[in-house]
Amino acid sequence: MANPVLPSSGVLSPLGLDSVRLAAGFWGDRAALNRDVTMAHCQEWMEREGWIGNFRGQRPRRGREFSDSEIYKLLEGMAWADHPALPELAETVGRAQEGDGYLNTRWSGNRYTDFEWGHELYCYGHLIQAGVARLRTHGEDRLTEITLRAADHVCRRFMDTTETCGHPVVEMALVELYRATGAERYLEMARRFVERRGLPALGDIPFGRAYFQDDLPVRQAQVFRGHVVRALYLASGVVDVAVETGDEELLKTVEAQWERTLTRRTHLTGGMGSRHADESYGEDFELPPDRAYNETCASIASIMLAHRLLLATGDVRYAEVTERTMYNMLATGVALDGRSFFYANPLHVRVAAAPPEGVNHAAEGSLRSQWFDVSCCPNNIARTLASLGAYVAAADSGGVRIHQHTPAEIRHGELALRVETGYPWSGGVTVRVLEDGAGAVSLRVPSWASGATLSAGSGPARPVAPGYATAQGPWRAGDEIRLELPMEPRWTYPDRRIDALRGCAAVERGPLVYCAESVGDEPPLAHLTVRAPVPPAEVPSAEEDGTAGGEAVELEVAAVRAAPRGNGWPYGPEPDQVSGGADTVLRLVPYHRWGNRGPATMRVWLPVAE
Template sequence: MSLITRTVAAPVVPTSGALRPLGLDEVRITGGFWHDRQQVNGEATLPHIEHWLEKEGWLANFDRVAAGLTASEGRRGREFSDSEIYKYLEAVAWEIGRLGSSGSGGDPARRDALEARFRAVVARVAAAQDADGYLNTRFGHPGQESRWSQLEWGHELYCLGHLFQAAVARERTAPGADDGLLSIARRAADLIVEAFGEHGIQSVCGHPEVEVGLAELGRVTGEQSYLDLAGLFVERRGHQILKDIEYGRAYFQDDVPVRDATVLRGHAVRANYLAAGALDIAVEKSDSGMIDALKAQWQRTIDRRTYVTGGQGSHHQDEAFGEDWELPSDRAYSETCAGIASIMFSWRLLLEENDVRYADLIERTLFNVVATSPSAEGTAFFYANTLHQRTPGEAGSPDEISPRASSSVRAPWFEVSCCPPNVARTFASLAAYVATVDDTGLQLHQYAPTTIDTQLGGGDGRVGGRLAVRVETDYPRSGRIVVRVIEAPSDEVSLSLRVPSWATGATLAVSGGSTETGGSTETGGSTETVSPGAVSPGYVTVTRVFSAGDVLELELPMRPRFTRPDSRIDAIRGSVAVERGPEVFSLESAGLAGVGSGEEEFSRIEIDDTVDPVDAADSADPMGPDAGARLTVTLRVAPEATSEWPYESELNAASDTASASDAEAFTAELLPYHAWGNRGPSTMRIWIPTQRR
């Protein structure tokens, strides 16, 4: 099988599929919500991460190995701490690519500083690599446990997977760079091909990730053996080859073969990483059976095991999915890394199939999980993302490491700090998830002020030539998305815009620089004449010969809406959530004047669901504590229980018991869930009980 040789500056570049990803040199986010996040990520989060990697001694672990000090005490961090250095390197590589993308104007001084930091860290990693390619600071050296001796928990292959992804990011953003990272990765990959190949160790890593790393390393280098090994790891999984543990083998997806599973289960990050890697290999092998199995697993997981935020994982003890419909708000784990892994899986499915469901979930997860994790300043993070915070918690010191994933306040760093660098690499590469092309034209999947400049394929009867557009919008503050054509081929081209599933009543207008509308649109499987009018959820496609100055204007309805849960989700039956556009909103005690912030008072708040939520004034600062549009709702505080026993039969209920409807109503502001916790310790909830009748 011939692998792709063209360089695309994107995290995922399959050799086939319905859609072709665009790189950071083709797509640039120029303003708005996500541009602000990218700026904070580059200017504050990346130096913050490097500071903590140094402060906690995780970078120094490589220096110790290089100096031969492994037999003595002194290694810092958990067994997987190497991976955080690799995720940091990946984030920096994407950020360098973002700053250097075409038309950026850039910041040469910052780019040069990042380049110097990148090379300095790579040099320290290189010094710790063994002569045969082995690279790990926890295993394999004098005074340490031997290589591959703790596959269930050692994370050696997991760490290498992140090394491979860092090397891929570097090669795709700076092809042929002489820093040596790609060579480091290839030597390590060649070693594990020999060690774990067909006639080698017949096992897998307890934490999937190497599969994704090997697949992309194979794609970027053209080395088939890397893809073959990734395929072996996928096929071995599920045959009970790892030791059983207290959580069961489902924890690391070693209970059922991947192609036989019906739903994602076990540790949510591991499950999504494995699914993403399995799909990579299935696409390269044209394995339709595996692809269909993974699509079905994705669908059932979304139908029954995913929170309204897009978050996944309802168990704290094993960071795992619960059973179907087990989605309690106050015990939601919804790890930030699980949200990022979910996006990785959904994006690969979108490239393979071009189905709007995958782009919808990516948007939901980006706004309501990934964007929720970092503080406005980009220097503190949620590890887990609860949907109901019962106690305000206490603000910690900015220099204090958090021992665990408490959700009461954001923390600057964690003993297990996988989430901060994971967020950083996602934000730095975010432009690569905005748009794609195929043989007929361009598809817009996510909305932000953007410039897109790409070369369409051509040849074999396909459209060819330069296509450049500019997207103008302040989404999600408003639903107006304007796409202006800057340059287009002389042939007919298709431009496709995503109409989200919640956007019933959306409209599209098309106008020309010198003529009125022409061509046709296609939406929901039908074709209609282009004119201002309603378009259905899905992809609306306009096909015509475009000229510079042509404009597509999509208007998405942004009226706030009540959302009710499936009645099978016991924990939130009788509650409603409020959504507006892609954002889920939350009620935070810090913004409730005259209502106690403790759970005793906060838990008695009920929503009057006969009154629609209405728009309130927008915040001037999209990154501030009240980020984005704020909404008001009508609430009441239910009467305080007077019984010593918290259960009551209707037959024995006192006739003079006060009802919720007797309580005085008041209005309260809701703010986007991703902005909660920026005003200090607070209680919070997304699902609000409706009035008792």
């Protein structure tokens, strides 16, 4: 079962890469680009930066203290993609492993002296995830051998201590290794790491212990807080432990934390993280569009967590959050060329600046960068796109549930299905039955899809409500199931408590968030207000899509162009009303496509003309 998450119980069973094969389309194209271009790009940069050379004993060592993990993330991606470069890279990694299984190019000789910032267990976590991927796609080899030796070293060293790592990930990795091998020590080690966190297990740091979720035991916390990637990786591991140990209460705790986070600490794009200083959530409703951090890796972590909760609970809502995050964060994180990346994903960019050539220090800029000082995101994208098929569908006892509508072939039990769709550009999804057989086929109907219809075979189209639309078999080869999702663009307004969005509206269409992008800042976005709720109009894309996923849809909205008042002290006795402005039209592009046409300003949330 070629699957990154394989719980032994749960409402739904995942369908892995051996059950779901992506075909040409929005995600299939991106997965192919990832395998053909992005992975080599990442490997080249990590050679150039010396992060791979560290495993060859290069002196001085180069890169940050956690750079080993970047190679492991790429190895995981290569495992899912059966990439030919894997064996040699794994061999290189193995050269740095010590006799007792210890493996870290930064801390060798100085082991476990800095749990707050050392990232040693974090690196093992990513190594183990790579090893699990290899076990499940290929079977035992050098990479899995390295992995097991490292994991056993971790269990020996940490089973009976009170220590843990400043950056979670080893928890979910160990549970998955337990699932892949059946060795219960890995589960027990993960459980202990989860339970000892927050007692506290780590020293205090200037950011405070909430930064690495050590401020409270996980069972007492009410919301995700602190560093977003850390919080979501930890929560993923907690779900895994809860599921494998049958701890319903622990699972419900994470669900409640997720609920509050989703409704108070999540940007429209599904992105999480409002503070640059410590890459953290802010307070409830602290959701600034301009300084939204929304790290690409955080969105990947969010997808990982939502997927686990979907499998455990069967609640389709988690699949909808995954979709939102996939289309508006994951797809945004990498450019259409597959070679440049966003680290932060703000919803408003005021200055059209190009990133520096080569390594970008900052997680900022109006164009994607080839590489970063802390270059977690490119490799994280690589491993996620390589395993994306595993997020498309799942099984229950009655059949298959299709959660993400994208061209693919899906096989499970007697069901052999081909999904054909131009989604998200168009709303029709056809599931073609390839072989005779039985089993229910359920298609997810998003909550915005009021007016959706489903037809099966020659039957009439019937209205279906948000949730699942199900067609029962039995099936004959050639049968068709057709879901029609309404794709009218729609205005979306924020909760009043999100102060930073007051007086603004955004446009969505299907699962996509749209934005105004002003290449060269002409017209200046600061001069425009929009006439919501005048319906947006669909217009042909001004450019080639660059993918086989259908023609990208752009939008136009009615707007008013009026210069703001003068340039003195920016606070005065009268409201700065828009008056006397000229009617105009503002072009909107899918948010995930912005920043592909040169330096630009951008905004998702558009001020509404009074």
